[in-house]
Amino acid sequence: MSRSVWKGPFVDSYVLKKAEAARESGRNEVIKIWSRRSTILPQFVGLTFGVYNGHKHIPVNVSEDMIGQKFGEYSPTRTYYGHAADKKAKRK
Amino acid sequence: MSDLICVGAISGSFGVRGEVRLKSFCAIPEDIETYSPLSDEAGETSYSLTLTRAIKNGFAARLGGVETKEQADAARGLRLFARRDQLPSLPDDEYYHADLIGLEVFDTGGNLLGRVKSVMNHGAADLLEIHGPGLKTTVLLPFTLAIVPTVDLVQGRIVADPPDGLF
Numbered sequence: 001m002s003r004s005v006w007k008g009p010f011v012d013s014y015v016l017k018k019a020e021a022a023r024e025s026g027r028n029e030v031i032k033i034w035s036r037r038s039t040i041l042p043q044f045v046g047l048t049f050g051v052y053n054g055h056k057h058i059p060v061n062v063s064e065d066m067i068g069q070k071f072g073e074y075s076p077t078r079t080y081y082g083h084a085a086d087k088k089a090k091r092k
Numbered sequence: 093m094s095d096l097i098c099v100g101a102i103s104g105s106f107g108v109r110g111e112v113r114l115k116s117f118c119a120i121p122e123d124i125e126t127y128s129p130l131s132d133e134a135g136e137t138s139y140s141l142t143l144t145r146a147i148k149n150g151f152a153a154r155l156g157g158v159e160t161k162e163q164a165d166a167a168r169g170l171r172l173f174a175r176r177d178q179l180p181s182l183p184d185d186e187y188y189h190a191d192l193i194g195l196e197v198f199d200t201g202g203n204l205l206g207r208v209k210s211v212m213n214h215g216a217a218d219l220l221e222i223h224g225p226g227l228k229t230t231v232l233l234p235f236t237l238a239i240v241p242t243v244d245l246v247q248g249r250i251v252a253d254p255p256d257g258l259f
Binding site: 027060062092 | 190232
């Protein structure tokens with residue numbers, strides 16, 4: 001069952017405070033968070049979060065199309081390398 | 093940067109008519125056929141490749157020089173390689189993982205941070221996994237224009253401006 005709309009999206013309060021502080025300081029830094037369950041809000045766009053995966057903080061650059069997802073979705077807890085083959089990486 | 097890139101592997105025989113089970117490592121699995129002829133790890137033996145159908149966990153395929161089930165069984169574990177120059181050229185700011193892996197990473201002051209171990213993508217931006225001499229564990233660096241302003245494949249180096257708290 002989905003979450004009631006009247007409650008609004010869930011975000012751990014410390015994530016909001018850290019994001020606000022980072023935005024005000026204007027420094028280029030990784031905001032380390034442990035809250036994988038927090039929802040990505042519009043005010044997080046453009047910030048870089050280090051989302052803990054139980055081992056280390058995975059850098060997540062928040063973009064507009066990530067709004068509404070949870071931070072944990074971008075920080076997998078299992079390692080799989082696979083083969084490079086013809087896979088491509090794009091600088092954005 | 094190696095000249096040969098592993099694009100697939102033979103996982104066994106398929107049927108009794110000399111077809112093989114093929115695992116493709118390509119971004120679009122069917123693309124492995126476009127890189128034919130492929131070679132073995134040493135680059136000495138060349139194999140033509142034709143995909144016949146999609147099966148569970150890969151493809152059934154015909155491999156040049158493999159005509160019987162016994163030969164297909166013997167080919168199990170064979171890794172297939174394409175030459176780097178067979179891959180199509182890419183637009184600016186797009187790179188093959190195989191080209192990035194192994195490059196040295198320097199900060200804007202010219203200090204060596206480490207070497208690219210792998211390239212990952214977990215749904216957000218691409219990430220460079222960097223392994224350095226002074227690092228206890230690997231560090232993940234977002235592959236963005238702001239953080240990685242320079243990629244020089246000719247000199248084999250990347251210049252990065254990592255955000256505070258990464259290294």
